[in-house]
Amino acid sequence: MQLDGSTTAATPDGAFDVLALLGDRNTLQRLAAFHIEEARAAADLAAYRRLRRDVFVAEQGLFTGDDLDDRDLDDRTIVLVARAKNGAVVGGVRLGPVDDGPDVGWWAGGRLVVDRRARGPHGVGAALVRAACARAEAAGALRFDATVQARNEPLFRRLGWRSVRPVTVAGTPHVLMRWPIGRIATQASAAKSALGPLLAALHEPAGRAHAQDPVGGAQGPGTRAVLGGAGFVGDDGSPVPATDVIAACDAIVPSMVERDPEWAGWCSVLVNVNDLAAMGAAPLGLLDALGARDGLHAARVLDGLARAARSYGIPVLGGHTQLGVPAALSVTALGRTANPVPGGGGRPGHEVRLTADLGGGWRPGYRGRQWDSTSHRRTDELRAMTGAVAAARPAAAKDVSMAGIAGTLGMLAEASGCRAVLDVAAVPRPAGAAVGDWLTCFPGYAMLTADAPGAPPLPAGPATGAVCGELTTGEGVGLRWPDGEITEAVASTVTGMGPA
Numbered sequence: 001m002q003l004d005g006s007t008t009a010a011t012p013d014g015a016f017d018v019l020a021l022l023g024d025r026n027t028l029q030r031l032a033a034f035h036i037e038e039a040r041a042a043a044d045l046a047a048y049r050r051l052r053r054d055v056f057v058a059e060q061g062l063f064t065g066d067d068l069d070d071r072d073l074d075d076r077t078i079v080l081v082a083r084a085k086n087g088a089v090v091g092g093v094r095l096g097p098v099d100d101g102p103d104v105g106w107w108a109g110g111r112l113v114v115d116r117r118a119r120g121p122h123g124v125g126a127a128l129v130r131a132a133c134a135r136a137e138a139a140g141a142l143r144f145d146a147t148v149q150a151r152n153e154p155l156f157r158r159l160g161w162r163s164v165r166p167v168t169v170a171g172t173p174h175v176l177m178r179w180p181i182g183r184i185a186t187q188a189s190a191a192k193s194a195l196g197p198l199l200a201a202l203h204e205p206a207g208r209a210h211a212q213d214p215v216g217g218a219q220g221p222g223t224r225a226v227l228g229g230a231g232f233v234g235d236d237g238s239p240v241p242a243t244d245v246i247a248a249c250d251a252i253v254p255s256m257v258e259r260d261p262e263w264a265g266w267c268s269v270l271v272n273v274n275d276l277a278a279m280g281a282a283p284l285g286l287l288d289a290l291g292a293r294d295g296l297h298a299a300r301v302l303d304g305l306a307r308a309a310r311s312y313g314i315p316v317l318g319g320h321t322q323l324g325v326p327a328a329l330s331v332t333a334l335g336r337t338a339n340p341v342p343g344g345g346g347r348p349g350h351e352v353r354l355t356a357d358l359g360g361g362w363r364p365g366y367r368g369r370q371w372d373s374t375s376h377r378r379t380d381e382l383r384a385m386t387g388a389v390a391a392a393r394p395a396a397a398k399d400v401s402m403a404g405i406a407g408t409l410g411m412l413a414e415a416s417g418c419r420a421v422l423d424v425a426a427v428p429r430p431a432g433a434a435v436g437d438w439l440t441c442f443p444g445y446a447m448l449t450a451d452a453p454g455a456p457p458l459p460a461g462p463a464t465g466a467v468c469g470e471l472t473t474g475e476g477v478g479l480r481w482p483d484g485e486i487t488e489a490v491a492s493t494v495t496g497m498g499p500a
Contacts, residue, residue, distance in 0.1 A: 033122050034090060036131045039079040048081055048092035051113045059116070062170040067111065071096065076103065078139075080131050082114070082124045090118035093128045095136055098145070099482060104425045105435025106481050107141040129159055133179050140368075140434025142424070142479060143487055144179040153177070184477070184489040187440050188407030195234070196496025233500040234415045235343045236275035236399050237335070244338045245284070248275035251330035258327040260365065261297055265304025265329070270374055270444070271401075272333035273312050273386055278343070278399035278447060280390035281335030283312070288319035291328035301329060312386070313379050341389055344415030344500025345396035346450035346471045352412075352420060353394075354405065355458045355465035356446035357385060358430040368437040371430070373444030377462070384461025385445050392458045394449035403494065404440035409448055409469070410477045410494040416450065417499035419474030422489070425482050426468035439489075 039045050049068070056067045071077050074096060082091035091114040097103040109132045114124045136144045145164075148156050150173040153163060157177075164176040232239060237248035250271040257264040269286065276283050288305060292298035298321055309316050314333075346352075357373035374382065389397045398412040406422060413420035429438045445463060450471055457465045469480070477490040 034082045034084050034118070034124055034127075036080055036082050036127055038135075039081045039089075039092065044081055044089055045079060047089035048079055048094075048113070051089065051092060051115055052111055055113045055116075056111075062172060071110070074100075078135060080128060080135065082118070082128055084118065090115040091124040091128055093132050095132045095144075102425075103435070104482065105140060105142040105439075106424075107136045107139070107144050109136070109144065109146040112146075126155065126159060129156065136179070137181055137183065137436070140436030140438075142181055142183065142436050142439065142489070143481060143485075144181060146177050146179075147174045148177050149173070150175055178487070181436075183436055183440060184404065184406045185491065188403050188410055188490050188494050191401070191403045191407065192411065192495045196493075196498070199497065231342050231344065231500050232340070233344060234411060234495055234497045235340075235500075236278040236401075237281065237333075237340075239340055244336050246276055246279050246281040246335045246337060246340055247332065248272050248335070249330060249332045250275065251328070254327050254329075257292075257301060257329045261292075261300035261327075262304035262307075263363065265301040265306070266308040266375060268305055268329050268331040269308035269312060269314070271399075272331050273314060274399040274445065274447075276333055276335035277386035277389055278341070278397045279335070279337065280339065280341040280393065280397070281337040282387070282390065283314040284334040284336055285315045285317040286319075286334075287317055287332040289328070289330045290319065290321045291325040292321070292323055293325070293327065294323055297327070298323060305331075311374075311377070311379055312382050337390065339393070341393060341395075341397045342415070342500055343396055343398045343412055344417070345394075346412060346416030346418055347395070348418055348471055348473050349453070350395060350416075350418075350450040350471045351453050351455070351467045352409065352422065352469035352471060353449045353451070353457065353465055353467050354428055354446060355388065355449065355460050355463050356400075356428050356443055357460075357463045358428060359462060360444065361430075361432060368434075369441050371433065371438075371441055371443045381461050384459070385463050388458035388460035388463070389447060389449070392449070392456055394451040394455060394458075396450040398448045400443055400446035400448060402442055405443065405446060405448070406439045406477055406479070406489045407494060410490040412448055412450060413471060413477065414475065414493045414495060414498070415500045416471060418471040419476055419478070420469060420471055421478045421480050421486060422469040423480050426466055428464040428466050428468070 039048060052067050056062045077094055077096035079092055079094045081089045084090045093109055093112040095107055095109040098106045098108045112128060118124050147167055147169050153175045161177045161179050164178050167174045167176050237246040240247055252264045252268050273283055290298055290301055360373035363370040363372040396412055396416055398408050400408045409420045409422060476492050478486040479489045480486050
C-alpha cells in the first residue's frame with residue numbers, strides 16, 4: 001500500500017521522482033505547475049525574448065520589430081524564467097543595476113512577461129515578481145524599481161510594492177514603483193533599538209546627581225544625569241569622572257567565541273581600540289574577562305587576543321578567566337585624552353565623512369557580514385588609523401559598529417539631534433563588496449565623522465576617506481541616489497536615547 005492509500009505504485013516517465021516512488025500522489029497533485037530559475041542557457045534566453053516579442057510587439061503593439069535595448073546587452077543583467085512541467089519557458093523577467101558604471105546598489109526590474117496560455121490562476125507573474133525582489137536583495141541592492149503598466153499597478157501593490165509617480169513608456173501610461181527594502185532599518189533596529197528603554201533604568205535620579213556630573217562638571221538642581229555624562233550620550237566610550245581617562249567595554253557574541261575563538265580574541269581588541277579611537281583617546285591598556293569550556297578553547301581565544309594586542313601596541317593589564325562554562329568574552333579598554341570627541345557633536349549643515357580601510361577581504365565564514373581589514377596590517381598602519389580622530393579633531397565621530405555604516409550614521413545623527421543623508425555613490429567601498437553588504441557589515445576599521453564644510457580629512461594612513469553626505473534637520477537616515485532621489489534607510493531614531 002502506498003502513502004496515499006492506493007495499492008499500485010506510480011510509474012513516472014523518465015527519471016524516477018522520490019515522491020512518486022513513495023506513492024505520495026496527493027503531494028504530487030499539489031505541486032506547482034511551474035518553477036522559477038535563473039536563465040543561463042542561450043536557448044532559455046532566446047525563449048524569453050520570443051515571449052517578449054510575442055507579447056510586447058505582436059499582442060500589445062508597444063514596440064515595432066522588437067523590444068530589445070541596452071539592458072539586454074549588459075552582462076550584469078539577470079533573467080529569471082518560469083518553466084512549466086514539460087520544460088517550456090512560460091514567463092520571464094529581467095533585472096540588474098540601473099547605471100552603466102559601478103553597481104551602487106540601485107537595481108531595476110522590467111520586461112515581465114507571461115505566455116498567454118499560462119496566465120490566470122497559476123500566478124506565474126506574481127511568482128516572477130517575488131523571485132526578482134529576492135534576487136535583487138540577495139545581490140546587495142538597496143533600491144529596486146520597476147516601471148509597470150498602469151493596469152498592473154494593483155497587482156504590484158498587492159505584492160507589497162509602493163507607487164512613486166506616473167511615467168510614460170513607449171507612449172503608454174506606466175507607474176514607477178519601488179520595492180521597499182528594509183535591510184538597513186531592520187539591522188539597526190535589531191542591534192540598537194532596545195538601548196533607550198533598557199538603559200533608562202541606569203540614569204541616576206536628578207536629586208542625587210546634581211552635585212557633579214560624570215565628567216567632573218557641576219550640574220544644576222533637577223538636571224538629569226545621563227550615562228557617559230552630559231554631551232556624551234551613546235558614545236563609544238565614557239569619560240571617567242575627574243580624570244582624563246576614557247573607558248570602553250565591548251563583548252563578543254558567544255557563538256563567535258565558540259566557533260572562531262582566535263578571531264573572537266582578535267576582534268575583542270579591535271572593537272575596543274576603535275571605540276577609544278572614535279573619542280580621540282590614546283590607548284593605555286586592556287582588561288579581559290573570558291569564559292571557556294576548557295583550557296584548550298581558552299588558549300585559542302587568548303592567542304587571538306594577544307596577537308591583536310601586540311599588533312596594536314597596547315598591553316593587557318589583567319583580567320579574569322573561568323573554565324568549564326559556556327563561551328563568553330568581554331574586554332574593557334582604557335585610554336587617555338583631555339578633550340574627548342563626542343559622537344553627538346554634529347550640527348545641521350555639517351558634512352559627513354567616512355574613513356575606512358578598504359584593504360583585506362571578507363572574513364571566511366562571515367561573507368557579507370565582517371570585513372577583515374586589520375589582521376594583515378603593520379603596527380604603524382594600525383596606529384595611524386586609530387590616531388586619526390585625535391589628530392583631526394572633528395566635531396563628531398563614531399566608530400562603525402554592528403549597526404553597520406548606515407545604522408551607525410543614524411546613531412551619530414540621533415545623538416546630534418539631526419537627520420543624516422548619505423550619498424550612496426560617494427561612500428568609499430571595496431571592489432569586492434556589494435553596497436547592501438558594505439553598508440550593513442562590520443567593516444574592521446571605519447570611522448564616521450561630522451564637521452563643518454571644508455574641514456580637513458582624517459590622516460588615517462592606509463584608510464580611504466571621502467565626504468559622502470551631510471547632517472540636516474529632522475531625524476533618521478536617507479540614502480541619496482545618483483538621480484537625486486532620496487529613499488528612507490532609517491525612518492526615525494536608532495537607539496531611542498535621544499540627543500547628547
